[in-house]
Amino acid sequence: MKPERFDEGRFEYGEAVRVTRNVRNDGTYPGLDVGHLLVRRGSLGNVVEVGTFLQDQVIFTVHFLSQGRMVGCRLEELISADEVWNPSRFEFRDKVVCTLDLGVQGNVLVAKGSDGEVMKVIRDDARIQYHVAFHARTLQVPESALAPAHPETFCEPEF
Incomplete structure (x- = not known):
């Protein structure tokens, strides 16, 4: 049985995570147009940094090795890589x-x-x-x- 997390809502440096939503460029990722798909839902990555945005939002910098990108993700966009994931071929607006x-x-x-x-x-x-x-x-x-x-x-x- 997996031990319970006492720091629920946090991921640690190096922890494997899966993104549950498409991550698109909101204008903060250099060299790509706003709206460009950065990381597709279901992709796996590793947390490389934990920081804050506007003093109240925790942002996890995740390195998605297969895409060669490091992207900031909010907690609600991530699950542990060990959690069950039911992948879909298509997404909203496809x-x-x-x-x-x-x-x-x-x-x-x-x-x-x-x-x-x-x-x-x-x-x-x-x-x-x-x-x-x-x-x-x-x-x-x-x-x-x-x-x-x-x-x-x-x-x-x-x-």
Whole structure:
């Protein structure tokens, strides 16, 4: 059994962590445009520094070796690398295409090949699902029924 942490909410120097949200450049990462994806959700890194921002926010500088980046992360964006992680292929705002007809009771609501946009990732169980907006409809769709809309530029996640 893993010992309980008395310093819950803190990670120590060298501790392995996983980022739970995409980290984009907010303007503080030099050389890249604001909004540029720095580290994809699910990536593993190691804490190299603990500091504060605006005197009340704890910021962990995490070295993500596979991306070659050191990025500041807030506590709510990190979990221990040992914690259970249920990875998803797609994320909020990803453009997708359905790979089969989607329907209810034999009525096709969205035809195979229709473009959509991921509005929410649902990871409540082992099977990842998404709320996907297809033109005038939003449906809950299993990951297996989706493909990237632009596979040539799609970045597969690290698992």
